Amino acid sequence: MIQRLAVFGGTGDLTARYLLPALAALRAEGQLGDGFRLTGASREEWDSDRYRTWCAEQLDRHGGASPAGARRAVVASAGYRRADVTDAADVAAVVAGDEPVAVYLALPPALFPRAVDALHDAGLPPGSRIVLEKPFGEDLTSARELNRLLADVVPERAVFRVDHFLAxxxxxxxxxxxxxxxxxxxxxxxxxxxxxxxxxxxxxxxxxxxxxxxxxxxxxxxxxxxxxxxxxxxxxxxxxxxxxxxxxxxxxxxxxxxxxxxxxxxxxxxxxxxxxxxxxxxxxxxxxxxxxxxxxxxxxxxxxxxxxxxxxxxxxxxxxxxxxxxxxxxxxxxxxxxxxxxxxxxxxxxxxxxxxxxxxxxxxxxxxxxxxxxxxxxxxxxxxxxxxxxxxxHLPAYGRLLLDVLKGDPALSIRGDEAEExxxxxxxxxxxxxxxxxxxxxxxxxxxxxxxxxxxxxxxxxxxxxxxxxxxxxxxx
The missing domain is CATH 3.30.360.10 (Dihydrodipicolinate Reductase; domain 2)
Incomplete structure (x- = not known):
């Protein structure tokens, strides 16, 4: 099970409303241990202390269903890197390490191709995974091109085109x-x-x-x-x-x-x-x-x-x-x-x-x-x-999806040919x-x-x- 999650768009609404509460729910269910690490990446001029404060505020607002201890553990696991997701050097600094990382692109879909290009140039540790929100592309042509870009970075089984409805x-x-x-x-x-x-x-x-x-x-x-x-x-x-x-x-x-x-x-x-x-x-x-x-x-x-x-x-x-x-x-x-x-x-x-x-x-x-x-x-x-x-x-929909990502089970993610169809x-x-x-x-x-x-x-x-x-x-x- 992957122990590192890097979220590009780590200060956005998706992270605040869904991903952080999902992580707290996973922690409460015993699915995340003390070795888990969350890295938020965005363009804000923050440091890790400021990011942890923001995470605590968002969990108080949106993650109240989870015990306070689980919320505190998620906050303690969080760190921050200022990064431009289209810059390979910035991306490399976020994903650097020997252990595999799950990279969550919590971004506007228009940024996906440039972000995937940056991930390709930065290089990911072996066994890493990429998570993308919908919509996957803007039409059939762009979906095919995005699939081609992803195939140059990680195997298809390591691509998670998530749709929380399925969970x-x-x-x-x-x-x-x-x-x-x-x-x-x-x-x-x-x-x-x-x-x-x-x-x-x-x-x-x-x-x-x-x-x-x-x-x-x-x-x-x-x-x-x-x-x-x-x-x-x-x-x-x-x-x-x-x-x-x-x-x-x-x-x-x-x-x-x-x-x-x-x-x-x-x-x-x-x-x-x-x-x-x-x-x-x-x-x-x-x-x-x-x-x-x-x-x-x-x-x-x-x-x-x-x-x-x-x-x-x-x-x-x-x-x-x-x-x-x-x-x-x-x-x-x-x-x-x-x-x-x-x-x-x-x-x-x-x-x-x-x-x-x-x-x-x-x-x-x-x-x-x-x-x-x-x-x-x-x-x-x-x-x-x-x-x-x-x-x-027991788990919110995003909790189920994140658990599948970290464990490497793509059954509820959308396969590349399915996205094109x-x-x-x-x-x-x-x-x-x-x-x-x-x-x-x-x-x-x-x-x-x-x-x-x-x-x-x-x-x-x-x-x-x-x-x-x-x-x-x-x-x-």
């Missing part, structure tokens, strides 16, 4: 529910499943992230990585094991099976929009274009929706809808699997059969199965919901959006998003049935 408890439970329950896997196909919605809707607006978000947008920030990863787990064939090769091979199979959208498909099966002024939770929210740091001329979307189909034996005929939006009226973060209706109802006209929907709720983590049962009157149908709330995991899937969408073939719509902050198109009213009504609030829950819980 979330409910996401892992998608596999558990499918593969450990005999009643589900036989009906996990297009014969029984009409559509799958993979949704990350949030009330959160820009919240000061213009420097990153305005150059990326919802499609690249959420759909290209997080939501496509969820698609892979939902649609993949059962792997022989959950080891790195078997699991990642099956995920790549899913992406390869995605039917590429034609230009006409992109017009009719994708949407993009950005929010106007509105109110969320009683608070006024400015239009996205008026947020500080936003360039309105970029036409960055805050809402993205893509409808896909898979050309495979299992899934031909099932619709997969991926959607993410900011500044919406309610949080909805889930994978919703909608089953086809039963072929016959012998209950006359008393009540209506509720569509069976299995929802994997991502935040808060849980599962719900919407069903139909008999109500108080004989033969009168009534909706039922069976709900399970999952226990909080994800960009291939969305390449037609990117081209059409960049040429304005799909209009940039608008929606008020605090609303449900852009208004339904006239021709998709029926589809939107069906989609509404996937929401837990859409129908009354009169049955047992």
């Amino acid at each position: 979330m408890t409910t996401v892992q439970n998608v596999l558990g529910s499918r593969l450990a329950n005999r009643m589900l896997e036989p009906i996990w196909n297009s014969t029984h499943i009409a559509e799958v919605e993979i949704v990350w809707d949030e009330t959160l607006a820009l919240e000061g992230r213009a420097g990153y978000y305005d150059g990326v947008g919802a499609l690249k920030d959420m759909v290209q990585n997080h939501l496509l990863q969820l698609l892979c787990l939902v649609a993949m064939e059962p792997p022989i094991t959950l080891g790195e090769r078997d699991l990642r091979d099956r995920k790549v199979d899913v992406l390869r099976s995605v039917r590429l959208l034609t230009d006409q498909d992109v017009v009719h099966r994708t949407r993009r929009a950005r929010y106007l002024p509105g109110r969320i939770g009683g608070h006024a929210v400015p239009a996205y274009a008026d947020e500080e740091g936003v360039d309105p001329g970029r036409h960055t979307e805050t809402y993205a929706e893509v409808e896909l189909e898979l050309d495979s034996w299992r899934w031909s005929g099932t619709t997969f809808r991926l959607r993410s939006g900011k500044a919406l009226g309610r949080d909805r973060k889930e994978v919703a699997v909608r089953f086809r209706p039963v072929p016959h109802l012998p209950f006359g006209h008393e009540g209506e059969a509720r569509p069976n929907v299995l929802r994997f709720e991502l935040e808060p983590e849980g599962m719900t199965l919407d069903m139909t049962g008999i109500g108080a009157h004989a033969q009168a149908l009534t909706p039922l919901s069976l709900t399970a709330r999952l226990k909080p995991p 994800a960009w291939r899937v969305l390449a037609p969408v990117l081209r059409a959006w960049e040429s304005n073939r799909v209009p940039l719509e608008e929606y008020p902050a605090g609303s449900d998003g852009p208004a339904p198109r006239p021709f998709e009213g029926d589809r939107r009504r069906r989609s509404d049935l996937l929401h837990p609030e859409a129908l009354p829950h009169d049955g047992p819980h």
Whole structure:
């Protein structure tokens, strides 16, 4: 297990909010010993004492779930080096040593190629690993080039393209529910499943992230990585094991099976929009274009929706809808699997059969199965919901990912060919959006998003049935 972690971008928001609390959680679980060392690297003119003070402040703010002793141990393990991540000499000073080091690039994605070049020139100790956040590249061409650069520095197995969604408890439970329950896997196909919605809707607006978000947008920030990863787990064939090769091979199979959208498909099966002024939770929210740091001329979307189909034996005929939006009226973060209706109802006209929907709720983590049962009157149908709330995991998602990095288990990281296939899937969408073939719509902050198109009213009504609030829950819980 690697005992050194060097974080470039060591004073940034990712380090403060996620990496430091993850390290404290690992220490509390006994996964990090006294020999572990953290080096933060950034351009601030700090020394190690100043950095340790900053780490302590951030852990008090974001890592309160871990014991004070674990937080103090992480602070004590920390050191600091001022460094320009694109300068090979600076990088060499950070990673110098005989022992392997895990290098975490907690940086804007635009810096990745220059940072990897600097790592190549600086040289890494044998057995070292490189960690990159999403998005991996800006398109298919840049992803391929970044893969080529990385291959010149470390072996593919030592590259961790991390996506913290894959370490979330409910996401892992998608596999558990499918593969450990005999009643589900036989009906996990297009014969029984009409559509799958993979949704990350949030009330959160820009919240000061213009420097990153305005150059990326919802499609690249959420759909290209997080939501496509969820698609892979939902649609993949059962792997022989959950080891790195078997699991990642099956995920790549899913992406390869995605039917590429034609230009006409992109017009009719994708949407993009950005929010106007509105109110969320009683608070006024400015239009996205008026947020500080936003360039309105970029036409960055805050809402993205893509409808896909898979050309495979299992899934031909099932619709997969991926959607993410900011500044919406309610949080909805889930994978919703909608089953086809039963072929016959012998209950006359008393009540209506509720569509069976299995929802994997991502935040808060849980599962719900919407069903139909008999109500108080004989033969009168009534909706039922069976709900399970999952226990909080021992480790946060970033804790699980960091542990995999330090131990050298890449099963939950994204392989190079998988990253390229994800960009291939969305390449037609990117081209059409960049040429304005799909209009940039608008929606008020605090609303449900852009208004339904006239021709998709029926589809939107069906989609509404996937929401837990859409129908009354009169049955047992």
